[in-house]
Amino acid sequence: MAYRISRDALCAFAQRLLETGGMEAAKASVVAELLTRTDEMGVTTHGTSLIPYYLPELKSGAMTATGIHEVVTDTGVTMVWDGNYLPGHWLMTQALDTCIPRARDHGIVTLALRRSHHIGCLSTLTRIAADQGLVCLIATSDPAGAWVAPYGGVEPVLTPNPFAIGYPGGDHPVLIDTCASITTVSKMREHINTGTSFAHPWMLDGQGHATADPTVVKADPPGTILPVGGLDHGHKGFALALMVEMLTQGLAGHGRADHPTRWGANVYLQVMDPAAFGGADAFAAQVGHLNDRCRTSTPARPDAPVRIPGDRVQAALAAAAADGIVLPEEVWTRLRACAVEMGIPLPDDDSTPTRKDTP
Amino acid sequence: MAYRISRDALCAFAQRLLETGGMEAAKASVVAELLTRTDEMGVTTHGTSLIPYYLPELKSGAMTATGIHEVVTDTGVTMVWDGNYLPGHWLMTQALDTCIPRARDHGIVTLALRRSHHIGCLSTLTRIAADQGLVCLIATSDPAGAWVAPYGGVEPVLTPNPFAIGYPGGDHPVLIDTCASITTVSKMREHINTGTSFAHPWMLDGQGHATADPTVVKADPPGTILPVGGLDHGHKGFALALMVEMLTQGLAGHGRADHPTRWGANVYLQVMDPAAFGGADAFAAQVGHLNDRCRTSTPARPDAPVRIPGDRVQAALAAAAADGIVLPEEVWTRLRACAVEMGIPLPDDDSTPTRKDTP
Numbered sequence: 001m002a003y004r005i006s007r008d009a010l011c012a013f014a015q016r017l018l019e020t021g022g023m024e025a026a027k028a029s030v031v032a033e034l035l036t037r038t039d040e041m042g043v044t045t046h047g048t049s050l051i052p053y054y055l056p057e058l059k060s061g062a063m064t065a066t067g068i069h070e071v072v073t074d075t076g077v078t079m080v081w082d083g084n085y086l087p088g089h090w091l092m093t094q095a096l097d098t099c100i101p102r103a104r105d106h107g108i109v110t111l112a113l114r115r116s117h118h119i120g121c122l123s124t125l126t127r128i129a130a131d132q133g134l135v136c137l138i139a140t141s142d143p144a145g146a147w148v149a150p151y152g153g154v155e156p157v158l159t160p161n162p163f164a165i166g167y168p169g170g171d172h173p174v175l176i177d178t179c180a181s182i183t184t185v186s187k188m189r190e191h192i193n194t195g196t197s198f199a200h201p202w203m204l205d206g207q208g209h210a211t212a213d214p215t216v217v218k219a220d221p222p223g224t225i226l227p228v229g230g231l232d233h234g235h236k237g238f239a240l241a242l243m244v245e246m247l248t249q250g251l252a253g254h255g256r257a258d259h260p261t262r263w264g265a266n267v268y269l270q271v272m273d274p275a276a277f278g279g280a281d282a283f284a285a286q287v288g289h290l291n292d293r294c295r296t297s298t299p300a301r302p303d304a305p306v307r308i309p310g311d312r313v314q315a316a317l318a319a320a321a322a323d324g325i326v327l328p329e330e331v332w333t334r335l336r337a338c339a340v341e342m343g344i345p346l347p348d349d350d351s352t353p354t355r356k357d358t359p
Numbered sequence: 360m361a362y363r364i365s366r367d368a369l370c371a372f373a374q375r376l377l378e379t380g381g382m383e384a385a386k387a388s389v390v391a392e393l394l395t396r397t398d399e400m401g402v403t404t405h406g407t408s409l410i411p412y413y414l415p416e417l418k419s420g421a422m423t424a425t426g427i428h429e430v431v432t433d434t435g436v437t438m439v440w441d442g443n444y445l446p447g448h449w450l451m452t453q454a455l456d457t458c459i460p461r462a463r464d465h466g467i468v469t470l471a472l473r474r475s476h477h478i479g480c481l482s483t484l485t486r487i488a489a490d491q492g493l494v495c496l497i498a499t500s501d502p503a504g505a506w507v508a509p510y511g512g513v514e515p516v517l518t519p520n521p522f523a524i525g526y527p528g529g530d531h532p533v534l535i536d537t538c539a540s541i542t543t544v545s546k547m548r549e550h551i552n553t554g555t556s557f558a559h560p561w562m563l564d565g566q567g568h569a570t571a572d573p574t575v576v577k578a579d580p581p582g583t584i585l586p587v588g589g590l591d592h593g594h595k596g597f598a599l600a601l602m603v604e605m606l607t608q609g610l611a612g613h614g615r616a617d618h619p620t621r622w623g624a625n626v627y628l629q630v631m632d633p634a635a636f637g638g639a640d641a642f643a644a645q646v647g648h649l650n651d652r653c654r655t656s657t658p659a660r661p662d663a664p665v666r667i668p669g670d671r672v673q674a675a676l677a678a679a680a681a682d683g684i685v686l687p688e689e690v691w692t693r694l695r696a697c698a699v700e701m702g703i704p705l706p707d708d709d710s711t712p713t714r715k716d717t718p
Contacts, residue, residue, distance in 0.1 A: 077436055078466030078635040107437035110467050112636050135605070153665040155656040157649075165602050167609070174605070176598040182588070200591050208659030221657075228588055228595050229541075232559050236587050239535040239668055242649070243524050246494070246533070250526070250645045253637020257648035276437040277471050278612020286609045289616035290516075290601070297514040298580075300567030306512040309598055 003332035006324045009347045011036040014048045017335070020342050021055040022065045027090040034089040038121040039325045042316025045186060046121035049331040052338050054087075054118070062262060063087060063117045069094065072114075072253075077102065079111040080252055088119030088265055092138075096128050099271045103134055107276025112252035113267040115260075123175040123313065126166025130173035133280055135272040139163035140265050141248045143255040147188075147217070148181045149224040151238035154208045156224045160184050161244035166310075168274075170288040175310035180241035181225045188214045188225060202226055244268075362691035365683045368706045370395040373407045376694070379701045380414040381424045382446060390448040397480040398684045401675025404545060405480035408690040411697050413446075413477070421621060422446060422476045428453065431473075431612075436461065438470040439611055447478030447624055451497075455487050458630045462493055466635025471611035472626040474619075482534040482672065485525030489532035492639055494631040498522035499624050500607045502614040506547075506576070507540045508583040510597035513567045515583045519543050520603035525669075527633075529647040534669035539600035540584045547573045547584060561585055603627075 005013075015032035019025055031054075039047030057063035064085045072080040079098075083091045095111050102109040119125065122138045129136035139161065146156035162179035182202040191198060191214040201210035206221035210231050216223025227237025248266035249255025255266060274283035291308045299305050320326075327335075339346055364372075374391035378384055390413075398406030416422035423444045431439040438457075442450045454470050461468040478484065481497045488495035498520065505515035521538035541561040550557060550573040560569035565580035569590050575582025586596025607625035608614025614625060633642035650667045658664050679685075686694075698705055 073636060075466045075635050078631070080637050107434045108467060108469050110631065110636075114637075135610070150653040150656055150665045152658055152660075152663055153653065153656040154659050157652055157656050165605075167605055174601065176602055178595050178598045182592050182595075228592065230591070232589070233541050233587065235668075236537050236541075239537045242533065242653075242668070243535055245649055246524075246526055246646055249649075250642045251494075251631070251633060251636040253641030253645065255645040255649070256652065257644045272437070272469070272610070274610060276434050277432060277469075277610040278439050278473075282612030283609045285616045286612065286614040287605055290604055290608075290614070293516055293615065294509040294512065294601075297509055297512040297516050299511055300513050301511075304511055306509045309594075309601070 001329045003327045004324050013347045021058045024066045030093050031087050031089040038124045040320040041313045043121045052334045077106050077109045081113045083116035085117045088116045091116050092119050092125050103271035103273045108272045110270045114252035114254035116265040122164035123177040126164045130166035133168050135167040137165045137270040139244045139268040144260045147225050151234040158241045161241045172314040180237050360688045362686045363683050372706045380417045383425045386449040389452050390446050393448040397483045399679040400672045402480045411693045436465050436468045440472045442475035444476045447475045450475050451478050451484050462630035462632045467631045470628045473611035473613035475624040481523030482536040485523045489525035492527050494526040496524045496629040498603045498627040503619045510593045517600045520600045531673040539596050
């Protein structure tokens with residue numbers, strides 16, 4: 001069972017939840033739009049399903065509901081902003097709106113953002129620039145969090161440190177979205193909540209043994225999430241984690257050295273214009289050729305052709321455009337509970353969406 | 360058994376080999392210096408041991424011996440150069456000499472270099488900028504090469520696509536140097552030459568099965584090197600490979616779409632100045648704190664504390680400064696053979712170095 005809803009109805013409902021939760025209307029509009037877009041892209045773990053997590057943050061003040069960021073440094077092509085824990089989607093929209101025209105003017109621009117709140121799905125953001133023909137790199141870390149051990153260690157020191165890169169890819173953008181650890185905190189929590197193990201040993205217990213059991217994070221000493229490469233070649237994932245910490249915290253001049261205890265996101269954003277390098281057409285020719293070469297290469301399983309990152313997003317967008325957004329029942333249950341608690345009418349009551357059980 | 364030699368004697372010997380092989384004196388001087396420095400850093404696979412591979416390339420004209428690169432585009436902070444297959448160490452020295460002062464002026468500068476010859480050890484290059492307080496990222500690919508399959512595929516399409524990032528780290532720079540595949544072409548060749556298997560299944564045979572046997576690359580259909588993450592989570596390594604191909608070939612406007620058959624390196628170089636972001640001191644505080652936190656975290660094995668990338672290089676540099684450079688016997692044998700063939704006196708004959716057997 002799943003819940004099918006039109007994008008306009010979901011977006012309006014999301015905005016109403018956030019506004020009623022205390023977020024300024026202009027910010028709620030931006031956050032709702034990007035969360036809805038993430039659901040359209042098929043990434044329902046990072047779409048409107050985040051609202052039930054954002055509402056208590058707004059209520060407690062951990063997510064700042066009003067105001068703007070501070071510009072700490074601005075040289076034209078390099079910037080540092082302090083986000084004052086404002087909604088991350090709104091901050092990143094401001095950041096992209098600032099960086100995209102500058103990338104066209106200068107060829108490249110880089111912004112380090114400290115003390116943002118959660119910025120959601122990185123691909124939703126890189127896609128905005130990639131759809132305009134630009135290369136966009138986003139990395140993020142949480143200097144108050146520790147879930148991953150350095151390679152060779154057993155103590156949690158690092159966050160999974162996701163990074164994404166989007167760029168024009170022919171029919172649709174290439175949307176790489178990955179991280180420095182094998183799996184993520186949210187996937188780990190999902191397995192803990194459902195009482196299931198990972199399919200592979202992606203965790204490390206407090207004694208340094210690989211395990212598929214996610215509950216080792218609750219043991220004493222606590223387990224950790226393994227870096228990309230695992231015990232076999234996890235020095236590579238550790239290197240990626242250090243790189244992301246440096247880009248997001250070192251350049252921003254704020255991070256673990258300040259011992260923050262409040263959940264927060266440090267973000268590195270870079271936008272480049274292929275026109276300022278070898279040219280947009282030459283870029284498209286190279287990327288298009290490689291994508292085709294990969295997609296048409298012999299697959300290991302004849303029924304599973306090679307996919308380029310972004311292909312699945314494109315299919316999800318087409319399906320959502322044709323038939324509306326499909327949310328997992330669990331997501332809809334949590335959103336509905338928020339609405340009921342806040343006295344907000346459900347989209348069904350507004351008669352805009354159509355409830356259907358998916359086949 | 361190994362061969363111990365002073366850095367000055369090795370550098371002079373290397374320069375003489377390259378000059379006699381046909382390389383312009385000014386270029387041979389730069390290449391010899393960087394190869395020697397790489398040996399000092401303990402990376403003897405990428406130091407003067409490369410000269411016996413470079414000499415036939417010089418002789419055949421595959422490595423261009425004289426002349427300069429062409430500046431294709433230059434906007435001030437973005438550039439494309441065409442390297443005309445000149446010695447990569449020399450081209451990268453020109454590139455760093457151009458980019459380092461510009462990074463200080465503008466905060467960030469990025470250069471895409473196409474049609475370079477081999478650039479050697481990436482960390483030797485990133486370290487030049489990192490030693491001056493800058494962040495330096497270098498990625499490289501060979502558009503004529505194919506050793507790695509896209510994730511889900513079995514056909515070789517991509518190169519291992521190394522990338523390195525160096526940045527100031529307190530006592531000495533952090534020198535991350537990794538790649539998108541689990542292992543490298545040179546390590547694979549080493550195992551084939553010595554008739555040994557890898558310790559882990561880091562290869563993929565032509566039918567899509569993981570194997571530790573490097574000789575599968577010679578089978579029909581040929582095997583490939585697995586991307587980082589292997590069969591378990593190799594979509595992450597594949598994503599890194601695509602990223603490096605885009606940065607090095609897409610931005611340079613030259614690559615696989617041109618079907619080059621000549622070995623060549625496409626390179627992406629980015630230099631950033633922390634002073635143009637949150638400041639050099641704030642950068643050092645964040646990076647230093649994280650490095651210390653990692654190094655002092657509980658190790659899995661009490662006798663093996665966590666290391667930060669660059670720590671081993673620093674130890675090798677100290678050892679080389681105290682006792683000279685130690686080359687593997689196999690490397691010295693090959694260098695000596697080149698000298699004999701070209702009628703160049705050995706360093707021993709020049710009475711400058713001291714031959715010692717290492718304990």
